[in-house]
Amino acid sequence: MKSSRALPLLVLAVAGVFFLYAYGVKPFERLALEGYYQIIVKNRVVHKSALVRGSGFQLGLYRPELPYQFSRLYSMQDSLCVRFSIVSYYQAWGDDEENAFRTRVNRNLIKGDFIPLITWEPWIAGFNGYQGQNPEASLRMLASGAFDGYIREWAREAVRFGKPFFLRPGHEMSNPWYSWSRQYGNTPEVFKTFWQRVVRIFHDEGARNVAFVWNPYTPADTVFYPGNDYVDWIGLDVFNFGSLSEEGIWMDFYTITKLLYDAVKFSGKPILVAETGCAEAGGNKNNWYRDMFHSLAAGNFPLIKALVLFDTPLAVTPTGISVDLGFSGDSTVYRAINRSELADNLHIKPSIKGDK
Amino acid sequence: MNGKQAGVDTGRLTLTVRLRDRVILAVLVLAAIESVIYFGDYWFLGGHRKHLALFIVLSYAVFRNPVRSVFSWLFFQFIRVSSGHVLERKVTVDVLTTAMPGEPYDMFDATLRAIQRLAYPHTTYLLDGGNDERLKALCNELGAAHVNCRGIPGAKAGKINHCLKNYSRGEFLLILDPDHVPEADFLDRALPSFQDEKTGFVQVVQAYYNERKNVVAHGAAEQTYGFYGPLMMSLDGLDMAIAIGANCLFRRKALDSIGGHAVHLAEDACTSLRLHGEGWKSRYVPYRASYGLVPEDLQTFFKQQLKWASGMFDLFRHEYPKWFRRLNFQAKLYYFFAGTHYLNGLAGFISIAAPILLLFFQAYAIEMPLSGFLLHVTPYILLSFAINMFVQRWYTDRRERGFPWRSMLLEKGTWHIYALSFVYTLAGKKVPYLPTPKTGAGRTSLALLLPHMLAVGLSLAAIAFPFFSYHRIDTGTRLMMFFALMNAAALTPVIVWGLRNPDEGRKENA
Secondary structure: OOHHHHHHHHHHHHHHHHHHHHHHHHHHHHHHHHHHHHHHHHHHOOOHHHHOOOOOOEEEEEOOOOOOOOHHHHHHHHHHOEOOOEEEEEEEOOOOHHHOOOHHHHHHHHHOOOEEEEEEEOOHHHOOOOOOOOOOOHHHHHHHOOOHHHHHHHHHHHHHHOOOEEEEEOOOOOOOOOOOOHHHOOOHHHHHHHHHHHHHHHHHOOOOOEEEEEOOOOHHHHHHOOOHHHOOEEEEEEEEOHHHOOOOOOOOHHHHHHHHHHHHHHHOOOEEEEEEEEOOOOOOHHHHHHHHHHHHHOOOOOOEEEEEEEOOOOEEOOOOOEEOOOOOOOOHHHHHOOHHHHHHOOOOOEOOOOOO | OOOOOOOEEOOOOEEOOOHHHHHHHHHHHHHHHHHHHHHHHHHHHOOOEOOHHHHHHHHHHHHHHHHHHHHHHHHHOOOOOOOOOOOOOOOOEEEEEEEOOOOOHHHHHHHHHHHHOOOOOOEEEEEEOOOOHHHHHHHHHHOOEEEEOOOOOOHHHHHHHHHHHHOOOOOEEEEEOOOOEEOOOHHHHHHHHHOOOOEEEEEEOOEEOOOOOOHHHHHHHHHHHHHHHHHHHHHHHOOEOOOOOOOEEEEHHHHHHOOOOOOOOOHHHHHHHHHHHOOOEEEEEOOOOEEEOOOOOHHHHHHHHHHHHHHHHHHHHHHHHHHHHHOOHHHHHHHHHHHOHHHHHHHHHHHHHHHHHHHHOOOOOEOOOHHHHHHHHHHHHHHHHHHHHHHHHHOOOHHHOOOOHHHHHHHHOOHHHHHHHHHHHHHOOOOOOOOOOOOOOOOOOHHHHHHHHHHHHHHHHHHHHHHHHOOOOOHHHHHHHHHHHHHHHHHHHHHHHHHOOOOOOOOOOO
8 A cells, every 4th residue: 555545545534433423423422311311310310209208397597608618507406406407599590500500519418418499590681692681571581492401401400410309490479679570571471381381391301309399479479370280389488577677567477477378378289488587676586486486386387398597697678678687696596496396396307416 | 355265274273354254343443443532522522621731641541542452453454364375386494593501401402303393394503602512412413503603792683694694595594482392384384475576574473382371471471362363464464464583484585685684672573674664575374383482470571571662662763763764654554553562651650650649639630520431431441342352263272262351460560661661762771682581580579569569559548548638529539549449450460470479370281
């Protein structure tokens, strides 16, 4: 073989080999991965029904440093003598890495025996081409399927993760802060279409581990309810801002919850208080928390199976006033709470000292 | 390349290359090449790179073998088993073998008697570097010519050239290593391949009678099975079989055209390079015409490998560029392939040192999940294994077939020797020519095992280190821990072999 003849032949052969790779091997890999996903990954998923734990009541926590720093959570456990089993964090929609499913974070939570409660906020502004804009009726775009790719990829990662967790998309759908709210021109019909589309995509991808938490802002928000087939849990946000509230009145946990509870109990779904907190102004915060647990233990709200403390000094009232909703900021709160009641009557898992 | 060929008897079995074999081999090779690209795609384009320089170094160690495999698979496409030629006229043949002072007398007694039993008419020359009286007497008794080569420089090749110039007049020369006992029909089998006037030399199989003595001998022999089997047959298909020094028949005219046998550390490879450069063809006859000795202990094996590696490096540095323009395309490719073989010491060093250093210094060359690595490397490993198993049908003895784990471990465990010879070459330092002592010299000196012990110890320490001092063990770390574990596991058996007396664990002889 002469070099002059061999070289073009060789170039041709090499090109052929790479061509075969690009059009023969690589597509097959995608096919194989898809098969692996459909046959193996989907079937490894643990069903969300595991989130309902009999008569046990689950306590959860939101803190600004969670889910990355746990020392405050552990010291609160020690003070309350019960275990937190839910850790709540917030995640916006979008194209960046921070908007993707946080597999590592969620795995770490599971390792620590915590169930993630992910509040999944459909901000359109997080997507390329929409930076800084929150268009009117943004849910219409989401409902039309324009961002299905993002939803599907997120759902698949959730399936690969495989463990049950709470997912709370588009919460407080009449809170004017949010671009998915009624104030941005999103009608109940559009909201329901959007919600059902998201749930269907998760269902298609086999995300049986994802418990969808539908979370109203006011008792009137039941018009946004997408139907029992599309909801697993109902979430409630229960805040007492005391004299800082619009009405300027101190309301106890029972009163606020009763209104919401009665509005949503028709569904028969288990209820999760996804956010709860109390301000200092206008009353006794310690007693508020004491009465909250007492009211739950007394069986006033049998459908409420879990409660997440919104423990942050950096909260804001609906009218924009900074407020300290810290639960753990003052050690006297622990003394006010009847701790034996939590474990004995409410059946929250007791903590062992130094349980981490 | 034609599909149908008559079978060739190797002395142990009959070899054929059928069309079906070629098709299966071609499909396997194509799939295997795709698997290398698949692995490369994941490694290089999967977005796993963390540190460019470290990544390049690590990539060299990881991809050296896959890329070289591709070359050897491509050579396999030209496989041919030679036979069926008839040499029409009578020719004159001289058989040359060399003696060095200190080599056992009994060996020469056996070898010379066997040479005299060769059926084809020939003249025998013993090139005696010691001018030994007993050997002289032996030659007299057997009717062989004794040539006094005392003080002739240039080791074996020097003696051969001395004999060529002053004594031997045969048209063809058979050069035999003194430890090789030839079969009586050696010449009758090999000479017909000279029918083509352009054929410069003919090589036959080099087989060993002590290969089952212990695991080191077995491993050292195993390293040659593929070479004397499918690879040489493939080179034969390209008319460029390689001379191995022992059991090689030369056309005198060819040797004269390059000024005699090359005097070089890798004299055999150098001679073939020059002959191919001069335009001579060469042939390989897969006949087990003689049985010799293979190193039985690590010390001897290391010495032999040091000599070969240094010889090939020197050849690649000095002879290859000189002859490059005169070699045809496939010879250019093959000698490049052969000349860079012993860079495996560098790759071995990197693959052992990199995980240790990266783990201890918490440096990251690559961030890749171990599962992803295994998933993407597995097709390559399975297919190269399949090809290796498939081409074993062209091994010259059924007993040579099987998974070559001994030779793989042995090659891994010779990294320091190959690296040493690479350093010698870089420093321009000459490695002295040592005749390879072929009988068991005893236990291997600890100095030669120390690098392995150090490597195993450090690898294990490096695996343990992250558990105590890392904040978090991530995917890149796990991959390196896996590499370190593999290294420790691969080097440990070689240490054990080195510490063991080579005469223990004796197996039944061939």
